Amino acid sequence: MKPISHQARLWALGEIVRRASIDQEFLDDCDCQVTREESILRLPDGKCSIRFRNAIESWDEIARGKLHTSKARWMSEPDGVRRLVPDFIVPYCADRTERPLFERLDSHTVISHYDLPASVLFTLSRAEETISQVRDRHGRFPTVQSTAFHDEFLHRPVVDEYGLALEQAIGSLIPSYPSQRRLLRVKLSHDCDEVGLWPSLRNGGRTERQPSPVASAKMLVPSVRAAIAHATHHHAPLSMCREFSKMAVGRGRSFLQRIRDLAKYSQERGLDSAFYWKGSVFGPYDSGYDPRSLRVASLIAQLEEEGFENGVHPGYETYLQPAVLQQEADLLRQVIGQDQFGGRQHFLRWLPQSWQHWESCGLAYDSSVGYSDRPGFRAGTCIPYRPWLAELDREAHLLEIPLVIMDVALFRACTGYDEAFDSFQQCVERCRLVGGVFTFLCHNEMLASKPGFPAFYAKLLNTLTDTHRFDWRKAGASKARCSPLY
């Protein structure tokens, strides 16, 4: 039996506290304590406290399947947020009794009958993904296996919503506490799977070679499909001929051009973009381009110069293979010319162990924690955090910036552009309510191959024009008691 350590509880308590809109100075003066019976947040006045009863003792309790998703009520009528947050969802509870999440005990004390720190610990550390052995054909934890899908709360950042409840609880004890409303921030990102160049990274050496006829044919499939789709949609046979001629000489300008287009879309709306590049060898699911090739390397340098961010998009075979991951991260280090950057796993092939692998490769952040077939909040949050590494029983050094929507997932879950637009808007609205980071992944291939997508993407981005950016470099190091806001 692996007990939940005091450090893990302290970490989880800190994660709840930093989700409340509280002034940083006030937050710094709060103190978190854990005893055998309780997890306690002491407020800076030295008298008031908020206490959670420790009901769950070990990590094994989640594996035994005896924990349930409970609902909890507001402490008092909330101000204008009931439409989106009618109640609170608390996964991994020992019992199903529905009560207010926080209750006033006396003039100095608020208590919670829910073991919220344990619930937050399991949710943010994605404990269920390690316990379950069910995987899809790409070895991923399937959405339908998740508690959030099963209990129908994947569309809610449930952990972030506790911050709203905590604000009420603190306000009931110290009505004049200094609040600091956090604003929505946006992180647009682009996995550059396909750049239209012949595969040149292969097993057994990273040298430029001529592709085999079979490999060449495979590489041409998406490009041909894209050219035909484009020509059909725009009734432009000449354009199709142009695309074919580009492919014939192996230049693949169109995919690289779409990457430039993505940068322009962001730039024109006062937004930021991160481009994640591959360094993987050619394979059934990897295009195998060399990021050091002149065309790619010069585009990376140009984006950098224009103030965009570049990062790594580790290939299919890096999943649970830290040595391969290290190789690809190092290759991108050479090209990007920086030591610190983040990225996202190809195909979202990710498990909690991946955090450890990314950290040991010296990567600054991961943004893979989202599902490939549905938008939503895989870890119950849209606020970046330093995850708890259950196996090592400590906080990770790297940051997780949860992925809320991947373009492909949006179209897997929605029928048509109207429904996709509504789903997008709803996710943004929920991120805005909790002051989180709306992270969206848009592939350059979508711009090249999906009819109508460029106009749709422009419409989405128009709703985000001049929204604040999220800069992971400013996230800073964590503090011992309560993590800072970022």
Ligand SMILES: [Zn+2]
């Ligand atoms: Zn990818």
